[in-house]
Amino acid sequence: MGWDTASKPNKLFRRSRWQLTAWYTSVMAAVLGLSGIGVYQAIAHAHQVTADRELRAVAEPIHDALETTLTANRSIDAITPRRLLTLCAAGRCLPVEPLPSHHDRDLYRSSYYVRVLSANEDLIAIAGISAKELPVAYSASSWQTLRDSQGNLYRQVALPLYALDDQARLGTLLVGRSYNDFAAYLRAVRWIIWLSLPITMALIAIASWWLAGVALRPVQTSYSKIQQFTADAAHELRTPLTAVRATVESVIRLPQISDSEARETLQVIARQNQRLTTLVSDLLLLSRLDTQSPSQIACCDLRDILSDIQEELAALALKKHIHLMLEQPDIPIPAMGNEAHLYRLVLNVVSNALQHTPPEGKVMIQLQQSERQALITVEDTGTGIAPADQDRIFGRFYRVGQDRSRQSGGSGLGLSIAIAIAHSYGGNIQVQSQLGKGSSFTIRLPIGP
Secondary structure, X not given: OOOXXXXXXXXXXXXXXXXXXXXHXXXXXXXXXXXXXXXXXXXXXXXXXXHHHHHHHHHHHHHHHHHXXXXXXXXXXXXXXXXXXXXXXXXXXXXXXXXXXXXXXXXXXXXXXXXXXXXXXXXXXXXXXXXXXXXXXXXXXXXXXXXXXXXXEEEEEEEEEEOOOOOOEEEXXXXXXXXXXXXXXXXXXXXXXXXXXXXXXXXXXXXXXXXXXXXXXXXXXXXXXXXXXXHHHHHHHHHHHHHHHHHHHHHHHOOOOXXXXXXXXXXXXXXXXXXXXXXXXXXXXXXHHHHOOOOOOEEEEHHHHHHHHXXXXXXXXXXXXXXXXXXXXXXXXXXXXXXXXXHHHHHHHHHHHHHXXXXXXXXXXXXXXXXXXXXXXEEEOOOOOOHHHHOOOOOOOOOOOHHHHHHOOOOOOHHHHXXXXXXXXXXXXXXXXXXXXXXEEEEEEEEOO
């Protein structure tokens, strides 16, 4: 759909489209921002939990080995010299209990360090990376995150060392690892999130612009229809008002007026007033059908309705020398609805057929039942409807033959009211027509219980 900015309504819709796009994009930016923060926190937490699990897996075997050795010797100097892990203290390096193969690879090839404190919290042995600038400290909590003077992060676990025989406190084991690789990984995650966010927001803005256009398309269509309807209604109301005004002004200019002239003037005013009254009543009915659910619904026998319509229009058909015929079954065909509405529905269709059928023509009304539907067919031998007009005849104020419709007093609302009533009761109207051969209207209504 093109968005012509030349007219004021289209400028309004274009501005609304920009506003909807801005709102969509802002909301999605907030949602994606919060989602990105949540994903980042989840990744960081999962990575830290995994790193802590690995750190504990390294620390616990060392802890068990040290407790066994210290319990037996009460001194770290007495450790037998055939161990794989080296603890260095006072310028000497001594081995302790060996670790499983994967743990000693972690310790030597990764960024792990081991510190052993005495019961007096003096550093008595170290292993792994030196981490010289990292303070030797631990708190009541077994887990700590430390930072050295250069800003490098370390994760540390503190495990107390007890004698296995009398549970005497022998010291504390500190096992930690550098978090440089963890920080680098999180930096990469942050860069990915920050770089993907503007790209994603650009795509969302484009999609929001398109979605706003799709959302506003039916609104603009409805707005255009309302504009057209308002213009048509104003035109239809202006015609009888202009006629009344012209008649009154012509009478006022006369120095005197006879009884016959006064009567003729009042007849013109009464005729135009009736036209206005009919038009306003039709507009009110259409408004109710558009905004309200049908009321006073009851089970109606369609045969009675069609018989009444034939009786009412018989005089008009006779005056125009048109053969009006009715065919319906002997069994009742009920329909749920407001009887006055259903009467108006069929009356408008039949009246339209009579208006467009020349003298000596025929109008046939047929009623039959098909499954769970009542079919009312109105066939005429009139002028027919061009294919280009068949989809437009149910539009409000639309006339196929403008001059003839105005002479007959039609406002172009009859078929609009008919199809609105049919839709309100779950039915529909279909038309088939050929120019010069006539038209066939089929009204479909659900059958009542």
